[in-house]
Amino acid sequence: MRAPPATAWLVLRVLLFSTHEILTSNRWLMHPLLFSPLYRRYLWGGRRFATALGRTLPPGDDFAESWELVDREADQSVVAAGALKGSTLGQLVQSHGRDLLGRHSPQKAFPLLFKFLDANRDLSVQVHPDDARAATLGAPDLGKTEAWYIVDAIPGSRIYAGLREGIDHRSFAEAVRAGECEASLHSFEAKPGDCIFIPAGTVHAIGAGLLVAEIQQSSDVTYRLHDWNRTGSDGKPRPLHIEAGIDAVTKQGPVEPTRSVPTHDLLADPVRRLVTSDYFTFDHVRPTSTWTVGGDDRCHFLTAIDGSVSFDPEWRLPQLVRGQSVLLPASIGQQPLHPMPGSRPVQLLHVCMP
Structure with missing residues (x-):
């Protein structure tokens, strides 16, 4: 049998190499990733994921959070459609990190978390530490900076963000220890289209009647300072984190919303x-x-x-x-x-x- 000419071997090697690249490359697998939501049910939740967002929900009126993008040890977004259906976000970060994250790779986990919150009741007054203070306080996570977008609001619903003018750290700490911090909080009536930026170290609370979209660092470090003197599902007050929370408060002064009102030609720049x-x-x-x-x-x-x-x-x-x-x-x-x-x-x- 005659040996194939050198050009044939070259073509074969190119084909084999190309096939290997296709089979081992992550790029060919990538596509827009649609995830299944993860629901969290708490006493303060409601049903606006169905009524305002068009979701189909099981029975119950306590759907409080819908996690749309999450990569944490116990909670994972799962791809719902396409070639990667069934893969978790964490798996993709590890096995397809460069193709998924681009210049932000490598990462141990996806660094952001996105959720919707349906506040049928007031959420607790809380604070998240910044990265450095979280480490100093021995927290298991990084700090948490976040931002809220008001998707829907019952008239009169309020956001609590930052401290009123003239309230310093010492007077706020005294009010928290006395269980009387409400008067120290800056608040305003929230409207659909408002965006509120909450840097780590800012005291905050979401008021009843709001449907909120939240983007945050992927952290679960929260110090509860005040819970409106109510009890949990067991009839007992929920635990507070007074001293750690006071120590984590590093931002003073009020936080005001940014309102998303079109001020330019949407055809030119939406x-x-x-x-x-x-x-x-x-x-x-x-x-x-x-x-x-x-x-x-x-x-x-x-x-x-x-x-x-x-x-x-x-x-x-x-x-x-x-x-x-x-x-x-x-x-x-x-x-x-x-x-x-x-x-x-x-x-x-x-x-x-x-």
Whole structure:
């Protein structure tokens, strides 16, 4: 038998190498990641994930949180559609980190957490430490900086954020120890479209009647300072963390909302920057035509709070509708999102790492 010519061997080697690259590369697997929500049920929850976001919920009126993006040891977002269906976010961070996170890789875990909160009752007055103070206090996590976007609000609902003018750390500490800190808190009536940036070290509480979208560092370190003198499901007051919480308060003065009101031509630029921080950027987007996002070597997270958009047909994925979220991996490049004809005007929340 005659040996194949050298050019044939070269072609064969190229084909074998290309096949190996396809089979071992993470890039070809990546696609827009739609996750199944994780629900948390607490006494202060309600049913607005169904009534305001169009979700189908089991019976019950205590659905308090819906985690849309999470990578923690005990809680994992699971891909709901596409080639990676069934994979957890944590698995993808470990096995596909460069393609998922781009220039922000490597990471031990996805560094951000996104959730919806349905506050049917007032949440406790609390504070999260910053990274350095969390380490000093022996906390198991990093600190937590977060931001809220008010999706829906019953008239008169309030946000508590920061301290009133003239309240210093010492007087606030005395009020907390006396169980009388309400008068020290800065508050305002919240309206849909408000965004409130809560840096670590800021005293805060979400009032009853609010549906909130929250982006935060992926941390669970919370010090409860006041719980409105109520009892838990066991009939006993919930534990407070007075001294650790007082020590974690590093921000004084009031926090005011940023209001997402269109002030420019949406056709020219549909993006309104709400928050820029060391941990994330947070935008409100109102695309009136195809809007392209990505292609900058980082992942992009989007939540639809009104209307619906479609992905390019190549992905064979369902539309992103009100109340649903998607994570766009860094490696898939620029992605056009197409507002669906006949849908309500599209509103998206957009999160990136800086």
